[in-house]
Amino acid sequence: MELVLQSPVGAGTVVYQWPLASGEGQGKRDGASDILETIRWVYEDFPELKLPLENNVLTDFDANSYESMKTLCDKFNRAIHSMVVMCKGTTVQKVSNNPSRGLLRHILQQVYNQAVSDPEKLNQYGPFSPEVYGETSFDLVCQIIDTINITDDDVFVDLGSGVGQVVLQLAASTPCKLCLGVEKADIPSMYAESMNVNFRKWMGWYGKRYGSYELIKGDFLHEEHRDKIVSATILFANNFAFGPSVDHQLKERFADLKDGTRIVSSKSFCPLNFRITDRNLSDIGTIMRVSEIQSLCGSVSWTGKPVSFYLHVIDRTKLEHYFERLKNTKGNSRSNGENTGDDG
Ligand SMILES: CC(=O)NCCCCNc1ncnc2c1ncn2[C@@H]1O[C@H](CN(CCCNC(=O)Nc2ccc(C(C)(C)C)cc2)C(C)C)[C@@H](O)[C@H]1O
Numbered sequence: 001m002e003l004v005l006q007s008p009v010g011a012g013t014v015v016y017q018w019p020l021a022s023g024e025g026q027g028k029r030d031g032a033s034d035i036l037e038t039i040r041w042v043y044e045d046f047p048e049l050k051l052p053l054e055n056n057v058l059t060d061f062d063a064n065s066y067e068s069m070k071t072l073c074d075k076f077n078r079a080i081h082s083m084v085v086m087c088k089g090t091t092v093q094k095v096s097n098n099p100s101r102g103l104l105r106h107i108l109q110q111v112y113n114q115a116v117s118d119p120e121k122l123n124q125y126g127p128f129s130p131e132v133y134g135e136t137s138f139d140l141v142c143q144i145i146d147t148i149n150i151t152d153d154d155v156f157v158d159l160g161s162g163v164g165q166v167v168l169q170l171a172a173s174t175p176c177k178l179c180l181g182v183e184k185a186d187i188p189s190m191y192a193e194s195m196n197v198n199f200r201k202w203m204g205w206y207g208k209r210y211g212s213y214e215l216i217k218g219d220f221l222h223e224e225h226r227d228k229i230v231s232a233t234i235l236f237a238n239n240f241a242f243g244p245s246v247d248h249q250l251k252e253r254f255a256d257l258k259d260g261t262r263i264v265s266s267k268s269f270c271p272l273n274f275r276i277t278d279r280n281l282s283d284i285g286t287i288m289r290v291s292e293i294q295s296l297c298g299s300v301s302w303t304g305k306p307v308s309f310y311l312h313v314i315d316r317t318k319l320e321h322y323f324e325r326l327k328n329t330k331g332n333s334r335s336n337g338e339n340t341g342d343d344g
Pocket residue numbers: 137140141144158159160161162163164165166182183184185188218219220221222236237238239245246264265266309
């Protein structure tokens with residue numbers, strides 16, 4: 001026995017097997033509320049549905065009765081059918097656009113629920129686990145997208161992308177010409193594959209647009225991926241738990257990034273008050289400006305402190321200014337460069 005929902009843009013159907021998934025597990029939503037939320041979001045997106053769908057249909061149903069859920073889906077499908085038929089004459093939303101943030105949060109949740117059959121295998125806990133992505137990371141990533149200006153010249157890379165939620169969110173809500181995620185572990189990479197398949201299915205069903213993206217299995221420090229890092233213009237690194245060796249090898253790659261490239265991370269790659277001296281000229285801090293950003297959303301880290309993240313912008317003029325000042329002050333006695341700290 002199954003339940004079927006028609007696509008509001010005539011892109012086919014999605015099928016739910018009965019009995020529906022129950023809502024066990026943290027953050028997991030049961031199948032019935034997934035169907036209800038999906039209908040509600042389509043309703044939101046297509047106001048013309050308000051007429052054919054009596055508004056009480058979304059309230060009086062019994063999630064445990066197949067008949068009741070089937071009736072609900074049939075009413076929705078009939079409303080969709082009449083809308084698609086009516087719009088046959090006019091242009092049914094030909095040009096598809098990006099989903100609203102609310103809809104994208106719902107889609108990422110629904111794609112995760114259907115792609116990750118056994119979340120226990122991910123053994124990632126804490127407030128930023130993939131299981132509760134919609135409650136914390138989603139808003140944080142929205143804030144970052146609002147903070148940094150993103151254009152269609154940008155290439156995004158998530159260093160250690162897990163099941164791929166951040167990459168999917170960037171691809172569906174920014175004009176990046178390409179979004180990449182690199183993940184080395186087998187389990188998250190396997191789930192990232194089904195996240196990818198499910199995401200494309202649902203985005204097509206809702207008729208929503210997203211940019212090119214790829215979820216890659218591999219170690220981002222391997223030589224074969226060096227080029228992906230050095231040609232990126234926006235990099236995310238949730239590097240809080242990266243060891244000194246990983247950080248060091250990443251900085252070596254950051255030295256080749258283009259000016260203007262942004263790196264956003266959960267731990268800064270150089271001190272916030274870094275000042276160039278003649279003893280730290282090979283530090284990565286000489287070519288980047290760093291700032292700390294407090295997270296607006298209530299999400300707190302596991303220590304209960306408000307979460308902050310670090311924005312680094314590659315800017316080699318910092319180093320140029322240092323050497324100009326050095327040259328200008330060459331004449332007088334101060335030769336140790338000590339007092340010609342950069343202007344930050
Ligand atoms: C040669 C050598 O030393 N090799 C050792 C390998 C270590 C480094 N290489 C890695 N390569 C590929 N994937 C690796 C390697 N290190 C570890 N991961 C994976 O990262 C995943 C964890 N990810 C999170 C997955 C989901 N993506 C996010 O949460 N992204 C994200 C990014 C930034 C932010 C902000 C901007 C707000 C800070 C928020 C979220 C983070 C914590 C790193 C795990 O699945 C790891 O397997």
